[in-house]
Amino acid sequence: MSDALTAEVDRSACKGHGRCYMTNPEVFDCDDEGFPIVIGVASTAQELSDLERAVNNCPEQAVSALRV
Numbered sequence: 001m002s003d004a005l006t007a008e009v010d011r012s013a014c015k016g017h018g019r020c021y022m023t024n025p026e027v028f029d030c031d032d033e034g035f036p037i038v039i040g041v042a043s044t045a046q047e048l049s050d051l052e053r054a055v056n057n058c059p060e061q062a063v064s065a066l067r068v
């Protein structure tokens with residue numbers, strides 16, 4: 001099984017602070033209104049660490065990591 005993770009965002013909870021996509025460009029982009037869009041996966045050690053930080057640092061607890 002792959003160690004890669006992707007993300008899921010609870011759009012009803014997200015407030016568009018941008019912490020997730022500013023620090024995880026391989027996983028998130030943002031739409032025209034500043035809300036995150038999941039575009040990829042985290043697979044390197046640095047990317048996995050960054051995604052873990054995004055999950056833990058989202059002020060709205062709107063980010064979850066998922067196995068791919």
Ligand code: SF4
Nearest residue numbers: 014015017018020058
């Ligand atoms: S950090 Fe959380 S609240 Fe902010 S844009 Fe990302 S998912 Fe939304």
